[in-house]
Amino acid sequence: MHGLMMNTPLLISSLIKYASQYHSDTQIVTRTLEGSIRFSNFETLNERSKKLACGLLELGIKSGDRIATLAWNTDRHLELYYGISGIGAVCHTLNLRLSDEELIYIINHAEDRLLFFDNTLKSKVENIKPYLKSVEKFIPISKTKDLEDIDSHYLNYENLLTRKITNFDWPVFDENQAASLCYTSGTTGRPKGVLYSHRTTVIHAMASCLNNVLALRVEDVVLPVVPMFHVNAWGIPYSVPISGAKLVMPGDKLDGKNLFDLMDKENVTIALGVPTVWLGLLDHMDKEARKPHALERVIIGGAAVSESMIDRFEIDYGVNVHHAWGMTEMSPIGVLNSLKPKFSKLTRSDKMPIKLKQGRGIYGVELQIVDDDGNELPRDGASSGHLLVRGPWIISNYYKEKKSALTKDGWFDTGDIATIDKDGYMNITDRSKDIIKSGGEWISSVALENVAVGHDAVLQAAVIGIYHPKWQERPLLICVPKGDNLPSLEEINKFLSDKIPKMWFPDAIEWVDKLPIGATGKVVKAELRKIYKDYKI
Numbered sequence: 176m177h178g179l180m181m182n183t184p185l186l187i188s189s190l191i192k193y194a195s196q197y198h199s200d201t202q203i204v205t206r207t208l209e210g211s212i213r214f215s216n217f218e219t220l221n222e223r224s225k226k227l228a229c230g231l232l233e234l235g236i237k238s239g240d241r242i243a244t245l246a247w248n249t250d251r252h253l254e255l256y257y258g259i260s261g262i263g264a265v266c267h268t269l270n271l272r273l274s275d276e277e278l279i280y281i282i283n284h285a286e287d288r289l290l291f292f293d294n295t296l297k298s299k300v301e302n303i304k305p306y307l308k309s310v311e312k313f314i315p316i317s318k319t320k321d322l323e324d325i326d327s328h329y330l331n332y333e334n335l336l337t338r339k340i341t342n343f344d345w346p347v348f349d350e351n352q353a354a355s356l357c358y359t360s361g362t363t364g365r366p367k368g369v370l371y372s373h374r375t376t377v378i379h380a381m382a383s384c385l386n387n388v389l390a391l392r393v394e395d396v397v398l399p400v401v402p403m404f405h406v407n408a409w410g411i412p413y414s415v416p417i418s419g420a421k422l423v424m425p426g427d428k429l430d431g432k433n434l435f436d437l438m439d440k441e442n443v444t445i446a447l448g449v450p451t452v453w454l455g456l457l458d459h460m461d462k463e464a465r466k467p468h469a470l471e472r473v474i475i476g477g478a479a480v481s482e483s484m485i486d487r488f489e490i491d492y493g494v495n496v497h498h499a500w501g502m503t504e505m506s507p508i509g510v511l512n513s514l515k516p517k518f519s520k521l522t523r524s525d526k527m528p529i530k531l532k533q534g535r536g537i538y539g540v541e542l543q544i545v546d547d548d549g550n551e552l553p554r555d556g557a558s559s560g561h562l563l564v565r566g567p568w569i570i571s572n573y574y575k576e577k578k579s580a581l582t583k584d585g586w587f588d589t590g591d592i593a594t595i596d597k598d599g600y601m602n603i604t605d606r607s608k609d610i611i612k613s614g615g616e617w618i619s620s621v622a623l624e625n626v627a628v629g630h631d632a633v634l635q636a637a638v639i640g641i642y643h644p645k646w647q648e649r650p651l652l653i654c655v656p657k658g659d660n661l662p663s664l665e666e667i668n669k670f671l672s673d674k675i676p677k678m679w680f681p682d683a684i685e686w687v688d689k690l691p692i693g694a695t696g697k698v699v700k701a702e703l704r705k706i707y708k709d710y711k712i
């Protein structure tokens with residue numbers, strides 16, 4: 176017997192429609208690429224997104240057509256999110272840090288019909304333009320007169336928004352229809368497309384707002400440093416409008432000083448991003464000897480956060496750190512770390528091992544760890560295995576791939592190795608391809624990196640396995656120093672001695688000026704493995 180309730184489809188347009196009615200004058204603040212600050216609000220965002228939707232319809236864009244964006248976090252990019260998906264087309268966000276070759280592959284694979292881009296990225300667009308097979312028009316999202324004069328393939332964004340369709344309202348369609356497309360970073364093999372639906376996006380947005388997830392309140396001011404081309408900025412453009420919080424968009428200036436000034440001026444309470452962006456902010460906070468005045472919480476995910484980073488935020492400035500984990504294939508939020516009330520009385524040093532874990536599963540995401548044969552492992556905080564996930568906002572198939580992305584039991588293998596403890600805290604010990612297999616034991620490169628960055632001389636650390644004739648693999652520690660002090664391997668290992676098992680100690684250390692950072696802000700271990708492939712330990 177079916178229930179007898181309305182079957183209203185969960186559409187992305189409903190998010191902005193709600194925000195424009197109930198939080199119409201809540202501000203959206205953008206640092207434009209020219210550097211000035213632009214103020215908008217949810218009512219204006221809804222109106223301009225609708226105008227864009229009309230412009231797209233007049234251009235002949237149809238339901239299911241892919242429309243690419245190559246842009247930073249701005250109010251314009253938000254208009255594209257809503258205008259494109261709102262009419263049933265697919266908003267395909269391109270990672271602007273990818274090489275020309277990767278962009279060409281991805282755009283041709285997705286068969287994008289239009290390409291919207293930030294004017295500052297014009298030369299990139301010019302480079303790839305001759306190789307794009309499906310793109311009909313290129314649309315810079317501000318100041319376009321000069322480009323239209325050059326080439327009839329360019330369109331003026333503001334003109335597109337003046338096309339008139341009277342009485343336009345957001346169309347209603349099946350909630351399972353595709354809404355947005357994001358390609359995985361593709362550190363091995365070609366990038367693959369993850370195609371989100373309206374339904375998955377909306378329920379992910381609702382779940383993100385929950386109190387034990389992002390706990391977004393109407394009083395909050397939210398700054399997504401995580402780019403809108405990296406898994407839809409972790410869903411912030413969709414979750415903030417329904418929470419009614421103010422949204423601050425940082426544009427392309429993500430250095431410590433610019434972030435600090437924007438956060439301080441706009442009273443940012445929550446900021447979200449990968450660990451690397453916070454190093455610059457923390458250094459600037461040290462210089463100013465204060466935090467951006469209203470900052471309460473930072474959500475750090477995408478890569479493991481270190482104890483020293485948590486201490487700098489929490490002890491030095493009273494800003495709470497929440498570790499989070501997810502993937503492009505998971506829309507992306509999978510777990511978020513908040514302390515259970517029973518841990519509140521623990522000392523800071525007893526809380527730390529819990530805070531360093533990636534977090535507890537949130538409602539909507541099932542987690543399981545299994546051994547190499549697929550047998551479920553106990554949730555004892557010690558057994559580590561392949562992390563599998565299941566839930567309504569998790570991928571089933573990659574775009575244009577016939578083969579299911581799931582195991583035969585319907586789980587998605589994340590490629591991460593993890594433990595889960597009895598309270599449900601999940602801890603990533605490694606990527607399955609990064610774990611170091613040494614004499615039949617597994618050494619977690621992530622755990623080793625985390626303790627290494629606790630040393631005063633170490634700014635950043637990466638660990639890779641190096642071939643060893645006896646042990647199969649041994650760890651090589653590669654560090655970026657904070658200053659001129661370059662401690663020896665013996666000194667580093669002495670520092671590690673009460674923190675990790677002796678057999679995990681690195682066999683060698685290399686000091687470098689910088690680590691290779693990929694398009695999503697993470698260290699590219701594949702690159703390090705190439706550089707050190709003939710390294711002798």
Ligand code: AMP
Pocket residue numbers: 359360406475476477478479480498499500501502503504507533589590591603605606695
């Ligand atoms: P992406 O799809 O580019 O977001 O990458 C997802 C992968 O990033 C995950 O499978 C993890 O390997 C890694 N990752 C994400 N968040 C964390 C975290 N908090 N700690 C460690 N690794 C993380």
